[in-house]
Amino acid sequence: MAAALALSERGRGRTAPNPNVGCIIVRDGRVIGRGWTQPGGRPHAEAVALAAATAAGVAGSTVYVTLEPCAHYSPRGPACADLLVAARPARVVIGVGDPDPRTAGKGVARLRAAGIAVSEGMAPAAARAAMAGFFTRQEHGRPHVTLKLATSLDGRIALASGESRWISGAQARAHAHLERARADAILVGRGTFAADAPSLDVRLPGLADRSPRRLLLSRTARVAGWETLAAPEEISGLAHVDQLLVEGGADTAAAFLRARLVDRLLLYRAPILIGAGRAALGDIGLASLADAHGRWRLADARMLGSDRLEVYAAA
Amino acid sequence: MAAALALSERGRGRTAPNPNVGCIIVRDGRVIGRGWTQPGGRPHAEAVALAAATAAGVAGSTVYVTLEPCAHYSPRGPACADLLVAARPARVVIGVGDPDPRTAGKGVARLRAAGIAVSEGMAPAAARAAMAGFFTRQEHGRPHVTLKLATSLDGRIALASGESRWISGAQARAHAHLERARADAILVGRGTFAADAPSLDVRLPGLADRSPRRLLLSRTARVAGWETLAAPEEISGLAHVDQLLVEGGADTAAAFLRARLVDRLLLYRAPILIGAGRAALGDIGLASLADAHGRWRLADARMLGSDRLEVYAAA
Numbered sequence: 001m002a003a004a005l006a007l008s009e010r011g012r013g014r015t016a017p018n019p020n021v022g023c024i025i026v027r028d029g030r031v032i033g034r035g036w037t038q039p040g041g042r043p044h045a046e047a048v049a050l051a052a053a054t055a056a057g058v059a060g061s062t063v064y065v066t067l068e069p070c071a072h073y074s075p076r077g078p079a080c081a082d083l084l085v086a087a088r089p090a091r092v093v094i095g096v097g098d099p100d101p102r103t104a105g106k107g108v109a110r111l112r113a114a115g116i117a118v119s120e121g122m123a124p125a126a127a128r129a130a131m132a133g134f135f136t137r138q139e140h141g142r143p144h145v146t147l148k149l150a151t152s153l154d155g156r157i158a159l160a161s162g163e164s165r166w167i168s169g170a171q172a173r174a175h176a177h178l179e180r181a182r183a184d185a186i187l188v189g190r191g192t193f194a195a196d197a198p199s200l201d202v203r204l205p206g207l208a209d210r211s212p213r214r215l216l217l218s219r220t221a222r223v224a225g226w227e228t229l230a231a232p233e234e235i236s237g238l239a240h241v242d243q244l245l246v247e248g249g250a251d252t253a254a255a256f257l258r259a260r261l262v263d264r265l266l267l268y269r270a271p272i273l274i275g276a277g278r279a280a281l282g283d284i285g286l287a288s289l290a291d292a293h294g295r296w297r298l299a300d301a302r303m304l305g306s307d308r309l310e311v312y313a314a315a
Numbered sequence: 316m317a318a319a320l321a322l323s324e325r326g327r328g329r330t331a332p333n334p335n336v337g338c339i340i341v342r343d344g345r346v347i348g349r350g351w352t353q354p355g356g357r358p359h360a361e362a363v364a365l366a367a368a369t370a371a372g373v374a375g376s377t378v379y380v381t382l383e384p385c386a387h388y389s390p391r392g393p394a395c396a397d398l399l400v401a402a403r404p405a406r407v408v409i410g411v412g413d414p415d416p417r418t419a420g421k422g423v424a425r426l427r428a429a430g431i432a433v434s435e436g437m438a439p440a441a442a443r444a445a446m447a448g449f450f451t452r453q454e455h456g457r458p459h460v461t462l463k464l465a466t467s468l469d470g471r472i473a474l475a476s477g478e479s480r481w482i483s484g485a486q487a488r489a490h491a492h493l494e495r496a497r498a499d500a501i502l503v504g505r506g507t508f509a510a511d512a513p514s515l516d517v518r519l520p521g522l523a524d525r526s527p528r529r530l531l532l533s534r535t536a537r538v539a540g541w542e543t544l545a546a547p548e549e550i551s552g553l554a555h556v557d558q559l560l561v562e563g564g565a566d567t568a569a570a571f572l573r574a575r576l577v578d579r580l581l582l583y584r585a586p587i588l589i590g591a592g593r594a595a596l597g598d599i600g601l602a603s604l605a606d607a608h609g610r611w612r613l614a615d616a617r618m619l620g621s622d623r624l625e626v627y628a629a630a
Binding site: 149151152154156163164165166254257258265267270272274275276277279280282283284285288289292293297306310312 | 464466467468469470471474478479480481482569572573580582585586587588589590591592594595596597598599600601603604607608610611612613621625627
C-alpha cells in the first residue's frame with residue numbers, strides 16, 4: 001500500500017476533479033503492474049495498472065489500490081470495479097473507501113459479489129492525506145488549501161523596505177517550487193502579484209510544464225492571464241481545482257485563515273532575525289489566545305539546508 | 316569529563332566572578348570524590364572534590380576537571396594547583412585552559428613540575444559552553460547574554476490587546492524558569508516590568524531560592540529592588556553577573572541585538588497562529604537581508620509538550 005500511495009503522489013495536482021489514485025498489482029511476490037490516475041483524471045490508476053499487467057496475467061494476483069475502485073458509469077471510461085471483476089485478481093486491498101455516493105461501498109460490493117476477496121480501509125489516514133484534494137472537495141465542496149509562509153525566526157517575511165529575497169535558502173525555495181507543481185492552482189494577493197507575478201511558476205528541471213493555474217485575490221483588479229476571486233469563499237466555485245496553494249502575502253494569508261479555509265500550513269523558517277519588518281500575517285480575527293490553541297497539529301518537519309520546514313495540519 | 320561537565324552545571328549562575336567548574340576524582344575505576352564551585356565562587360570545585368576524596372586517598376588517582384586548576388593566590392582560599400600537587404594524583408585531565416592571565420598555562424606547568432601527568436584541552440568546546448559566563452567575561456569584559464523569546468508560529472508575543480498568557484505551555488514555561496535559575500541576573504524593559512514584575516522569579520519546586528538579581532533597562536525609570544541600566548552596554552559594569560538572561564519585551568530584545576550583545580537565543584515556539592499582534596522584536600538595525608544571514612547557528616532543539624524549543628548560538 002505504501003508503494004501504491006507513492007504512485008498516487010505522481011498525479012497530485014493534475015487529476016481534478018478525479019482523485020489521484022495509485023495502484024500496484026502483485027503476483028507470486030513480483031510487481032506485474034503499476035498505475036496512477038493520469039493528467040485530467042483519465043485513465044484511472046486501476047486501468048493503467050491492469051493494462052500494464054495483462055501480458056503477465058492478473059488472475060490470482062493481489063491488487064493494491066489507494067481508493068475504493070469506482071462503480072459508476074462514465075462516458076469518459078469504464079468503471080474500475082468492472083475492469084477488476086473481468087481481470088479476476090484473487091484479492092483487492094483498498095486504502096480507503098470512496099466518499100462519492102455513486103461509488104461508496106458499491107465498488108467493494110461488486111468485487112465481493114464476483115468472488116474476489118476484499119480488504120477495506122487498510123490505510124485510511126495516509127490515503128486521505130495523499131488524495132486530500134479529492135476528499136476535501138467531496139466532503140466540504142471546496143479545494144484542499146495549503147498556505148505557504150517563508151519567515152525569519154521572528155516571523156517576518158520582508159524587511160521594512162520590502163526586501164524579501166531571500167529569506168529562505170536554495171533548498172527551501174526548490175521545495176516550495178515542488179509544492180507548486182503538486183497544486184492545481186496557486187493564489188496570491190495584489191501585493192505579491194505586483195512584486196512577484198513573473199516568477200510564480202515552477203522552476204525545477206523537468207517540471208516547468210507543471211506550472212499551475214494562477215489566481216488573484218482582489219475585489220477590484222483584473223489581470224490578463226489570471227483568474228480573479230473577490231473573496232476566499234469563492235474557491236468553492238473553481239472547477240478542476242482540488243489542490244490550492246496560497247502563497248501570500250500577509251493579508252491574503254490572513255483572509256484565508258479568518259475564513260477558516262486553510263487545511264495545511266507549510267512553514268519555511270530561516271535561521272535569521274529581521275526585527276522591524278513585514279509580518280507574515282495580518283488580522284486573522286483572533287479574539288483571545290484560548291481560541292488560538294489546538295487548531296494546528298505538527299504533521300511533518302525536516303531540515304532543508306539551514307532552513308527548517310514544518311508542516312502543520314488543521315486539527 | 317562529561318560527568319565533570321554535568322557537575323559544573325550545578326554552579327551555573329551562582330559562582331560569578333569565578334567560573335562554575337566541575338571536578339571528579341577516579342581511582343581504580345571508582346569515583347572517590349566529586350565537587351563543583353560553590354555559590355559565591357568558593358570553595359573551588361577541586362577543593363570540594365579533594366576534601367570528599369581524602370579518606371579514600373587521592374594518591375595515584377585521576378582527577379578530571381573542566382578548567383585548568385588555578386595557580387594564583389587569593390585571600391579567599393588556596394590555589395587549586397597547589398592543593399593538587401599536595402594530594403599527588405597520578406594524572407589530571409583538563410577540559411579547557413584558563414584564559415585568566417594569572418593562571419593561563421601556569422596551573423598546568425605547576426602540576427607537571429611536580430611530576431603529575433597532565434592531559435590538557437580534552438573538551439574545549441563543551442567546557443567553554445558549560446562555563447560560558449566566565450569565558451565571555453574574560454574575553455569580552457561583559458556577561459554572557461541569553462535572549463529568551465516565546466512566540467507563536469508567526470512570531471507574535473502577544474495579541475494586539477496585549478494578552479500574552481499563555482502562548483507557550485506549562486512544560487515550556489517550566490523550562491524557562493529553569494533558565495532563570497541558571498542566570499546570575501535577569502533583565503527586562505519597562506513594558507515587561509509593568510506587566511510582569513511580580514512574576515519574574517523562579518517558580519520551580521526546590522529552586523525558589525535561586526531567583527536571580529533583577530535588572531531593568533530604562534533611561535528614566537527607577538524602581539525599588541531593581542537595578543537600572545540606561546543602555547545594554549552597561550552590562551559590562553555589572554559586578555558578579557556573568558550569566559545574564561534578557562526576557563523582553565520587543566524593544567529591549569531589539570536593543571541588545573542592535574548592540575550585538577546577544578550570545579545565545581532561546582526560542583520557545585507554540586503551534587499557534589496569532590496574526591495581527593505584538594511582534595517579538597523591534598528594530599534590530601538590519602540594513603539588508605544579506606546582513607541577517609550567517610549570524611545564528613542552531614545549537615539545540617527539543618519538544619516541550621507541543622511547543623518546540625530551539626537554542627541558537629551567535630555564529
